[in-house]
Amino acid sequence: MKGMNNKLLIVNLESKKISDFAISDEILDNYIGGRGLGVKIFTDRIPPKIDPLSPENILIFATGPFGGTAIPTNGRFSLVTKSPLTGGIFYSNSGGFFGVFMKKCGYDGILIEDALKTPGYLVIDGEEGAKIKDASEIWGLDTEETLDKLRNIEGQNIHTLMIGPAGENLVKIASIMNDAARAFGRGGVGAVMGSKKLKAIVVKGGKKKFEIKDPDLLKKYIRVAQDKIKVVPITRSSLPKFGTSALVNVINILGMFPINNFQKGYDERSFQVSGEEINAKLLQEPEGCFACPIRCGRLTKAGDMKGKGPEYESVWALGPNLGVFDLITITQANYLCNKLGIDTISCGGSIACGMELQQNGLIKNEDLQFGNASVLKKLVKQIAYQEDIGAELCEGTSRLAKKYNSFETAMQVKNLELPAYDPRGAIGHALGYATSNRGGCHLTGYMASLEIFAAPKKIDRFTIGGKPDLLALKQNQKAIEDSLVICAFAGWSLGLDYYARFLTAITGTDYDVITLTRIGERIYNLWGGAGGKSTSIEEKVD
Numbered sequence: 001m002k003g004m005n006n007k008l009l010i011v012n013l014e015s016k017k018i019s020d021f022a023i024s025d026e027i028l029d030n031y032i033g034g035r036g037l038g039v040k041i042f043t044d045r046i047p048p049k050i051d052p053l054s055p056e057n058i059l060i061f062a063t064g065p066f067g068g069t070a071i072p073t074n075g076r077f078s079l080v081t082k083s084p085l086t087g088g089i090f091y092s093n094s095g096g097f098f099g100v101f102m103k104k105c106g107y108d109g110i111l112i113e114d115a116l117k118t119p120g121y122l123v124i125d126g127e128e129g130a131k132i133k134d135a136s137e138i139w140g141l142d143t144e145e146t147l148d149k150l151r152n153i154e155g156q157n158i159h160t161l162m163i164g165p166a167g168e169n170l171v172k173i174a175s176i177m178n179d180a181a182r183a184f185g186r187g188g189v190g191a192v193m194g195s196k197k198l199k200a201i202v203v204k205g206g207k208k209k210f211e212i213k214d215p216d217l218l219k220k221y222i223r224v225a226q227d228k229i230k231v232v233p234i235t236r237s238s239l240p241k242f243g244t245s246a247l248v249n250v251i252n253i254l255g256m257f258p259i260n261n262f263q264k265g266y267d268e269r270s271f272q273v274s275g276e277e278i279n280a281k282l283l284q285e286p287e288g289c290f291a292c293p294i295r296c297g298r299l300t301k302a303g304d305m306k307g308k309g310p311e312y313e314s315v316w317a318l319g320p321n322l323g324v325f326d327l328i329t330i331t332q333a334n335y336l337c338n339k340l341g342i343d344t345i346s347c348g349g350s351i352a353c354g355m356e357l358q359q360n361g362l363i364k365n366e367d368l369q370f371g372n373a374s375v376l377k378k379l380v381k382q383i384a385y386q387e388d389i390g391a392e393l394c395e396g397t398s399r400l401a402k403k404y405n406s407f408e409t410a411m412q413v414k415n416l417e418l419p420a421y422d423p424r425g426a427i428g429h430a431l432g433y434a435t436s437n438r439g440g441c442h443l444t445g446y447m448a449s450l451e452i453f454a455a456p457k458k459i460d461r462f463t464i465g466g467k468p469d470l471l472a473l474k475q476n477q478k479a480i481e482d483s484l485v486i487c488a489f490a491g492w493s494l495g496l497d498y499y500a501r502f503l504t505a506i507t508g509t510d511y512d513v514i515t516l517t518r519i520g521e522r523i524y525n526l527w528g529g530a531g532g533k534s535t536s537i538e539e540k541v542d
């Protein structure tokens with residue numbers, strides 16, 4: 001397919017054999033790239049019942065035909081693996097620069113299989129090829145320390161994926177950090193990398209070009225898309241000005257902002273953690289991924305610490321859902337999650353579950369009190385190192401609540417902790433959680449765009465009629481976005497009609513909205529096939 005390298009790098013960690021694998025046009029025509037390519041390769045190779053933390057599991061990082069072009073927000077890329085948290089096959093999506101640099105090294109994806117005997121890291125050098133190196137100097141370091149060391153060793157112009165101590169310790173809510181600030185956050189994917197003793201992946205030095213069928217036509221379409229992004233209020237103003245935490249006040253006023261482990265949907269103190277307050281008290285400067293005119297990221301300073309975030313989901317998970325409204329403490333806990341390599345949503349969800357168990361007299365632990373901001377950073381560290389109560393919280397809400405025979409305190413779907421929208425406030429969004437093929441996720445088919453933000457059209461959030469069909473459409477469309485590789489936030493301004501035109505200009509093949517939606521449906525449904533069959537929580541716990 002034009003726009004791709006048609007090449008996957010396969011790295012066998014046990015034998016240390018590194019080889020190129022040609023990806024057929026048939027696979028790319030049917031699954032495009034990114035998430036679609038990852039799920040196709042995963043389901044072709046991996047039987048459903050493998051242990052996610054065994055050498056049989058694989059990690060596939062993949063970009064798509066938009067990656068590395070000038071199409072707005074194409075810095076996203078996908079990861080597919082089997083999740084130790086949910087027991088199902090799992091996709092995750094991250095932004096930044098790594099995916100584009102990987103593509104410039106000549107690869108549409110990297111497949112990691114088996115496991116190292118001692119800690120190592122993988123370097124993919126566009127000039128000199130790929131090799132596995134000893135990681136004894138960086139094993140045990142946090143992600144910021146790891147990035148500093150890797151820059152000293154490999155040069156300043158690198159991009160990295162890495163795990164922190166949580167991934168090394170096989171914590172089931174560990175993330176893979178991307179340049180120490182962005183993340184493949186969800187599903188415990190960091191533990192999969194930890195089980196392979198792979199501390200980091202470095203890309204550098206790539207100068208490969210991929211062919212575009214009609215570059216002038218693509219430029220013309222990109223200009224139109226950039227103009228649209230500049231006029232639609234959310235992409236022109238809300239996200240660039242306030243970041244994703246622009247959502248806090250809106251969702252709170254609607255009574256959908258979960259407080260104290262979803263016991264309430266509104267708290268008048270929530271404005272204290274809003275995007276407006278982050279701007280006023282913490283913001284150093286906005287930042288963005290490759291080729292992104294929106295730049296929703298926030299570089300911030302909180303007390304004596306600096307870092308990135310907090311994003312909407314993180315500020316909620318580590319704040320109001322724990323009854324905590326102290327923005328400095330929340331932000332520092334968020335930095336700590338990034339340094340230790342922990343998913344902020346599942347971290348906050350697990351602590352909130354523990355607090356409700358304590359509230360109900362089932363856990364005896366004085367730290368686990370709603371509103372107790374002073375222990376937040378201590379709890380995050382305990383989770384990363386599996387110490388004290390952290391040894392229970394690090395298992396995620398399903399296992400924690402099951403242990404205390406109080407499963408209703410686990411706010412999750414398919415063992416994945418819910419994000420920051422109370423499902424009782426929007427019926428379609430609730431159905432999205434229930435049917436999401438990776439578990440409790442708002443991104444798999446974001447019905448809130450219709451039910452809350454009237455984009456492209458307002459529908460009543462409390463009615464049922466017609467929503468299953470609409471949701472299925474949105475789920476299929478998100479699957480294709482993740483496969484072309486374009487940020488979900490571009491969807492506020494653009495849509496599949498734009499993406500079909502981009503892909504036509506790149507490949508020379510005519511694409512339209514219906515064709516792309518059908519490919520998305522194929523990807524979404526393949527997910528639920530043999531490879532997607534979850535190991536149940538009963539099997540995992542008993």
Ligand code: SF4
Binds near residue numbers: 292
């Ligand atoms: S909108 Fe935000 S997350 Fe999306 S590509 Fe831009 S900076 Fe990255």
